[in-house]
Amino acid sequence: MSKNREQLIKLACQGDQKALEKLLLICQPDIKRFARRTCSTSEDVEDAVQIVLWQLYRKIGMLKTVATFTGWLFRIVERECYRLFKIRRSKNINSDFELDNLPTTNLDMDLKIDLINAIIVLPLIYREVLILKDVQEYSSPEVAAKLGITVQAVKSRLHRARTIIKEQINSQKISNI
Template sequence: MTAAKARPPADLVVAAQAGDQRAISELLVICQPDIRRYARQTCKSQDIDDAVQDAMIVLYRQVGTLRVAAALLSWLFAVVKRECLRQVRLAARFAGSSTGAEAEPDISRPDHELRLDIDAALISLPEHYRAIIILRDIEELTIGEIAARLSITEQAAKARLHRARTLVREYLGPES
């Protein structure tokens, strides 16, 4: 693994989450090359700098909200992707596009990246939402079985599953 692709040290992420300004600055320096590389693959050329800048601002302002230090890069990649999509939609709106076909970005995401994004999305969920998604979508239990296992009503299980899936969709962005 090259130094450019190395994950930031977990203790640095934890220090940044605790509000250590020096750690946040180091994270900005460490993460920027990976974020820029991902933006070059994901965005149109004129949107790269905006996407990188947005990711760095989000890192600076919201690193404390990250639940798992190991998910930092996946989280930042999702920010870059959302910014690229926002820029495409904005350009389409200014161009007077009414079909929406031009607003679709030319993004093809390999399966391994999708898996990483989904993993990061699940990690970011509160435990009660993560558990219900795992029980339904991975263990393939029925709503009744999930309700019994979690000691909740079937209606509560359905509502919780719906909310959990909505949160995952929001995390993954509008194209998912």
Template sequence: MSTRTDEQLMKAARAGDDKALDEVLARHEKQVYRFGLRMCGSEEDAKEVLQETLLAAFRGIHAFRGDAELSTWLYQVARTHCFRLRRKRVGAPEEFQPLDSPAATHVAAEEATPEMAFHARQMGAVLQAAILALPEAQREVLILRDVEGLTAEEAAKVVGIEVRALKSRLHRARLQLREHLSTLMEGEGAQGGTQGCPELARELSALAAREVDQATCLRLEDHLSRCARCNKACDSLKRTVALCRRIPGDEVPAPVRAAVRQALSRALPA
């Protein structure tokens, strides 16, 4: 592997050294793919974002003047393609990948027990669901800063906002993420007790035969908005359904489906 810096490789690439261009793009390929996977949510979309980003970088190599880090520039290009892809597909990805999946990060250490690996996968799925429920503007700053490890200045350049605005947005994203995680991991002590709302009872019975989807969450949201008894008593269910409705697209991640079921069960008397 070459010991040349990104700047040296880029200079050589602009001078016509194709091997230098291949090397510098290969050096950043994994992080661009990981960013696309976490922003878009599926391997198919992440691969397309990576392909388009590398192609755009190849074509625009002479336009890059080194005003920012190469990685920052590549994140900007990937971000543009990710947004464009999401608009084209009009919805969220068909498949959600947990943050600890082999496609998104390193394989668990060899010394990890099967129980530890299973717990890590569960927590990764919960975290990914909580991140996906964030508004897109909050999600991208949280991924850039807390997942990819960019500095505030670098992340602000990628997003195209002032550092102060980015820090404010990141603060809101972290608070919202904490609230989402609390909702998804809420225990048996959550508030409940609707004193037997018959409509919720029917919904719970119907769920035994089907999966929770966005249509289910929409029906629950509608019921909670017009049922005075449930509106006052079902704080846990309201928060869980609201989180479900924030997930883009029609697919609902497994941790969110489980949380809706649990909250609905807690809302009804035994």
């Protein structure tokens, strides 16, 4: 962090209104960039940015040290994106996977059956992650929290689960030829 920015944060923490306004302008692009990676929709990104800027404005005086500013700010963004995600998800409670809602042809039905069979025979550690992430649409941090594993483990298991399913479905296609 530059000396100029550190000084700006110090002044804003001490209640300097001009420094706070300048800090809000400087931080907005970083907040938006981080929110784009964290929020689930573009509407949530815009909402999160506005809420985070408001919280920064209101709570900057609570910051204990300048060195923790960036982590503190991004933690607020992360929490806000998660809160907005939960609100959006609760409005769309249709998170259950329903085969009956999908349009069907004979080929589609065969693929669905193969897919279900491939998921069923996945080892439990991969099946849990796949269902939570791809079917129930939980975020990686949520899946990690539910299963008591790291986000990296979630990503690794999800990748492995998808690879196993692809291999099984491709081998089914080859054996049916």
